[in-house]
Amino acid sequence: MRRESHSSMSRAVRTALISAMVAVGIGLPSAAIADDPIATLRNWGISKEPTPPPTPKISNTDLRQGRNYPEQPPVIPHSIRGYQIDLNSNRCLQCHSRKATELSQAPMVSVTHFMARDGQVLTSVSPRRFFCTQCHVTQLKVRPLVGNSFIDVDSLIEGVGNKKGN
Amino acid sequence: MRGFFKSIFERLMDYWRVLSSPSKYFSLGFLTVGGFLAGIFFWGAFNTALELTNTETFCVSCHEMRDNVLAELKSTIHYTNRSGVRATCPDCHVPHEWTNKIARKMAASKEVWGKIFGTINTREKFVEKRLELALREWDRFKANDSLECRNCHEFKFMDFTEQSSRAAKLHERFLSSKEKTCIDCHKGIAHKLPNLGKAAHMK
Secondary structure (H helix, E strand, O other), rough: HHHHHHHHOOOHHHHHHHHHHHHHHHHHHHHHHHHOOOOOOOOOOOOOOOOOOOOOOOOOOOOOOOOOOOOOOOOOOOOOOOOOOOOOOOOHHHHHOOOOOOHHHHOOOHHHHHHHHOOOEOOOHHHHOOOOOHHHHHOOOOOOOOOOOOHHHHHHHHHHHHOOOO | OOHHHHEEEEEEEEHHHHOOOOOOOOOOOHHHHHHHHHHHHHHHHHHHHHHHHHHHHHHHOOHHHHHHHHHHOOOOOOOOOOOOOOHHHHHHOOOOHHHHHHHHHHHHHHHHHHHHHOOOHHHHHHHHHHHHHHHHHHHHHHHOOHHHHHOOOOOOHHOOOHHOOHHHHHHHHHHHHOOOHHHHHOOOOOOOOOOHHHOOOOO
16 A cells, blocks of 8 residues: 555656656757747757857957946957966056056056055055956957847937937 | 005006007007097987987976976967967977077086976975076076077067057067067966066066
């Protein structure tokens, strides 16, 4: 009696599990992929190994790019392959530090980076701002994966002004 | 004790007497031609052995090199790149010209000492000593005007239009004027940099 109930229970559990696995593993993701392109960046089933797209080139124009909003960390307009940023050394600061800019003619790190978290200004880059690539990134020549309708604040003000007819 | 030194001295004098007297059994022709051939053989063997120690395989046969500096080199452009041309250890660390090569090789015999006494036989010891080792290499490059770099990267053949504008500008300003040499800016391109807080070089 006991054994019977146990086996029937386990059978029920197994059936439920298998059907769940079938639903989750095969049915649902493919449906989701087909319907919503943003839901996943992997447009293939788990079992398929697609050929990856070619690695895009890093934009290396050396031309400063505008910021989309005032607080945006400026993007890096050059290659940073192999740049060492660690306890020992910071390759970025070899050109962008206050002392180096005279020779390198690179833009100096903003003085906001010298501020410790209590607003105290230190003599050089504060440890909490040391790891440049946490905020500053290189750019790739690719189509954005997801579009957006962001409007720059100046354009926004202009747009509002135009609508009012001023 | 005195008798011991005396017997050694007498033995040496015996050798000298043999060496300084004319040959009794061998002809002059045999001695000169034989000596010449032996010289060629010796020279060939010497250079072959020298070249054997001038390979990456030889360098990384010690774990100190394999686990530290080679491991770091692997991700850099001097190890892997689009065209598959690469620099091995001696390309940068041993001068190609013979006299300088021998001088460098003699200086490098200190590394054998280091190997025997385990100067950098753990990662910690290596990291601790890294600044000293790096400074020595940088001084060498600075003194020979980055000769090993220039064996491949010859300024005369640089096409500035192919360089990024930033690189071209800096090369134009500092390299063409001979104000700076390669190593002044390109430190730590093949291996990780030591803690430069302690180094006057980069301040």
